[in-house]
Amino acid sequence: MISKSKRIFVSNRLPFNMNSKGELKRGSGGLVSALMGVCQNEPFAWFGFETDASHAAKIPEEARKILPHLDCYPVVLSKDKYDKYYNGFANDIIWPLFHYESHLANFNRKNWEQYKDANKLMAQEIAKVATPGVTVWIHDFHFMTLPEYLRELVPDIKIGFFLHIPFPSAELFRQLPVREEILRGLLSCDLVGFHEHSYLRQFVVSLKACLGVDSSFFRAEYNGRTTHFGVYPISIEGEEIKEKSRSEAVLQKVENYKSSGNAPFMILGIDRLDYTKGLELKLKGLQAALRKYPDLVGQVSLMQIAIPTREKVPAYMKIKKEVDQLVGNINGEFGSPSYTPVHYVFNSVSETELLALYRHASSVLVTSKRDGMNLVAMEYVMAQDLQDPGVLILSEFAGAASLLSDALIVNPWDVDAIADAIHQAYCMDMEERNSRMEHLQEILSRYSSSKWARGFLKELESVHQVMRFSPKVLKPSRSTWSDEFNKQLSQGRLKILIDYDGTIVPIAKRPEQVVLMEETRDLLTRLSQQADVYVISGRTREFLDAQLKGMNLGLIAEHGAFYREPNGDWVSRISTDVQSWYPHVERIMNDYSERVPLSFVEKKKACLVWHFRLSPTDFASFQSKKLDDELQVGMANEPVTISMGNKIVEAKAVECNKGNFVRWLMKEKGPNSTIVCLGDDRTDEDMFVALGKSGISIKVGDGATAARNRLKQQTDVVPFLKELIQFVNENAENDLDV
Numbered sequence: 001m002i003s004k005s006k007r008i009f010v011s012n013r014l015p016f017n018m019n020s021k022g023e024l025k026r027g028s029g030g031l032v033s034a035l036m037g038v039c040q041n042e043p044f045a046w047f048g049f050e051t052d053a054s055h056a057a058k059i060p061e062e063a064r065k066i067l068p069h070l071d072c073y074p075v076v077l078s079k080d081k082y083d084k085y086y087n088g089f090a091n092d093i094i095w096p097l098f099h100y101e102s103h104l105a106n107f108n109r110k111n112w113e114q115y116k117d118a119n120k121l122m123a124q125e126i127a128k129v130a131t132p133g134v135t136v137w138i139h140d141f142h143f144m145t146l147p148e149y150l151r152e153l154v155p156d157i158k159i160g161f162f163l164h165i166p167f168p169s170a171e172l173f174r175q176l177p178v179r180e181e182i183l184r185g186l187l188s189c190d191l192v193g194f195h196e197h198s199y200l201r202q203f204v205v206s207l208k209a210c211l212g213v214d215s216s217f218f219r220a221e222y223n224g225r226t227t228h229f230g231v232y233p234i235s236i237e238g239e240e241i242k243e244k245s246r247s248e249a250v251l252q253k254v255e256n257y258k259s260s261g262n263a264p265f266m267i268l269g270i271d272r273l274d275y276t277k278g279l280e281l282k283l284k285g286l287q288a289a290l291r292k293y294p295d296l297v298g299q300v301s302l303m304q305i306a307i308p309t310r311e312k313v314p315a316y317m318k319i320k321k322e323v324d325q326l327v328g329n330i331n332g333e334f335g336s337p338s339y340t341p342v343h344y345v346f347n348s349v350s351e352t353e354l355l356a357l358y359r360h361a362s363s364v365l366v367t368s369k370r371d372g373m374n375l376v377a378m379e380y381v382m383a384q385d386l387q388d389p390g391v392l393i394l395s396e397f398a399g400a401a402s403l404l405s406d407a408l409i410v411n412p413w414d415v416d417a418i419a420d421a422i423h424q425a426y427c428m429d430m431e432e433r434n435s436r437m438e439h440l441q442e443i444l445s446r447y448s449s450s451k452w453a454r455g456f457l458k459e460l461e462s463v464h465q466v467m468r469f470s471p472k473v474l475k476p477s478r479s480t481w482s483d484e485f486n487k488q489l490s491q492g493r494l495k496i497l498i499d500y501d502g503t504i505v506p507i508a509k510r511p512e513q514v515v516l517m518e519e520t521r522d523l524l525t526r527l528s529q530q531a532d533v534y535v536i537s538g539r540t541r542e543f544l545d546a547q548l549k550g551m552n553l554g555l556i557a558e559h560g561a562f563y564r565e566p567n568g569d570w571v572s573r574i575s576t577d578v579q580s581w582y583p584h585v586e587r588i589m590n591d592y593s594e595r596v597p598l599s600f601v602e603k604k605k606a607c608l609v610w611h612f613r614l615s616p617t618d619f620a621s622f623q624s625k626k627l628d629d630e631l632q633v634g635m636a637n638e639p640v641t642i643s644m645g646n647k648i649v650e651a652k653a654v655e656c657n658k659g660n661f662v663r664w665l666m667k668e669k670g671p672n673s674t675i676v677c678l679g680d681d682r683t684d685e686d687m688f689v690a691l692g693k694s695g696i697s698i699k700v701g702d703g704a705t706a707a708r709n710r711l712k713q714q715t716d717v718v719p720f721l722k723e724l725i726q727f728v729n730e731n732a733e734n735d736l737d738v
Contacts, residue, residue, distance in 0.1 A: 285418025
């Protein structure tokens with residue numbers, strides 16, 4: 001049962017399915033082989049969709065007869081819902097867009113909703129059996145929102161995601177109307193994997209362009225979680241392919257092909273009839289080769305196996321028509337009674353026939369426009385006889401090109417390059433063919449699909465062990481607060497430190513536009529009657545006095561450099577020489593304000609802030625990093641702290657630190673009280689670190705944090721304060737009753 005399973009795999013369909021006769025068949029894909037191979041001797045579970053409820057009822061038991069340690073979980077979707085989720089969104093939006101065919105992407109909001117609903121249903125079903133510590137490995141573009149839904153339901157599990165198709169350029173990805181939701185879903189994982197480095201690079205650029213998330217090629221911080229990234233090119237079970245290709249049945253078919261040969265040099269193409277596979281480019285390349293090199297006519301032929309798929313979809317009907325016409329044109333131009341340049345088969349073939357074709361072919365030609373990996377190229381390599389090997393011609397846009405560098409690599413849109421590669425393969429001597437193929441086989445012999453799976457799982461399971469603390473998400477409603485949270489609130493008088501911008505007021509484009517709402521003012525006044533409330537901010541003393549005039553609140557200005565008790569006088573905590581750095585930093589920041597349109601410098605007594613919220617985003621972001629670097633180096637020996645915040649670069653006296661103030665408050669006024677800190681910005685992290693486990697820390701909004709709790713957005717603050725006031729009042733009444 002699942003209670004014994006440490007790993008759960010998720011894919012669109014299960015590794016076993018039932019045919020119309022009710023017979024259980026194992027899937028033949030590379031993913032099935034890889035994952036079956038990595039979990040041969042331990043319990044594991046597999047979730048996938050099923051549209052036939054009667055089949056869903058039978059599959060788990062029948063599958064267990066074949067693999068006793070496998071628990072299959074068919075998740076039933078109606079055929080209509082499955083069609084909208086799978087064809088309507090996954091295949092009509094994600095597939096073309098991620099394969100750089102954006103003109104074929106047809107976004108439909110209803111289909112997107114069905115896609116999300118399917119992902120939510122899968123998350124709910126997994127959550128029923130997933131226990132803390134379990135590893136869940138999610139596969140491919142059908143489940144890009146699933147990680148977020150699953151993480152909300154079962155926080156303490158390990159989630160990995162692998163994308164088996166390319167990830168497009170950021171400019172293309174930005175065309176997706178739901179791009180932010182897709183990225184947020186993936187950033188809920190512990191580890192996200194890609195076949196190739198270029199796919200990861202495009203993903204990282206998209207994170208910045210669409211979510212504003214700065215990341216390395218190894219990890220990103222988002223919503224309090226570190227998501228790790230990696231490149232893991234999938235492979236095949238090479239030794240298994242090699243062994244099968246030597247079977248008697250395969251060798252007999254090879255002899256049959258030789259005796260009925262059309263031309264001595266046969267090029268093989270094995271592709272689904274999909275617009276991403278570049279079949280029309282392959283045929284144009286062959287046509288160019290026969291025209292450019294007349295000696296190939298009668299000597300070279302193409303056996304193209306086109307496997308039918310989505311035959312009623314207009315885009316697929318169009319490519320089939322184009323391929324049919326090109327085949328006819330080439331055969332009409334170069335064919336003769338004894339020679340057919342293109343032998344075109346619009347059908348699938350058996351495994352034995354496929355291996356025999358691999359073994360017999362003098363070359364395999366792959367001209368994918370975009371391809372996640374392309375396992376056909378790998379299978380061809382491992383089926384070769386090194387006594388008389390063939391030549392692999394491979395598109396540079398197939399992920400396999402990054403692994404199989406000894407192939408002849410071509411740009412599929414360059415028909416002359418394809419023609420030249422065909423001629424080069426035809427003329428290649430035995431020594432070079434053997435050298436290239438031997439090296440390719442060595443690579444695939446040492447790197448199998450099961451090694452690929454083990455490598456990903458090992459990294460996923462080790463990544464999670466070093467993950468930082470993930471804050472608990474608070475909902476404003478008190479009924480959702482944990483017993484532990486309520487207990488902390490009940491211990492002594494509350495001292496509440498609450499940030500201003502982004503916490504009790506929303507962020508505004510200009511600092512002077514921020515005004516405290518009457519409702520919030522009233523809540524703070526009521527809360528201060530039962531607790532000690534401090535507003536802590538990077539703002540000036542004058543600003544806080546004006547905004548919070550007449551309220552019984554403690555005020556802390558410029559991140560802790562100045563403070564005053566309710567109705568008291570301002571007190572300075574600064575002991576260092578501010579003038580040793582202030583004029584120099586002001587001059588540099590003013591210089592950057594001249595460079596960057598709409599940026600400006602905000603001057604305070606012990607702090608200078610360069611704002612660029614209104615400026616052109618990309619340009620200003622680059623300049624902010626440059627300014628930060630310049631100040632970090634130039635002010636290294638001065639009593640000043642340089643930091644980057646939300647659309648700001650800030651220079652402040654070392655005493656301007658909210659963490660320092662919290663430590664001072666804990667020392668001076670901490671006994672018999674509980675300190676609560678709420679804040680949204682990087683500067684508030686100093687508070688959370690200083691507080692540690694000694695009080696209650698609450699991060700407002702997304703982002704990595706040291707806080708123990710999180711309110712998801714700024715609009716949650718007012719409802720939270722209302723509930724907090726009620727909680728404090730009830731506790732006070734209970735104390736009076738006692």
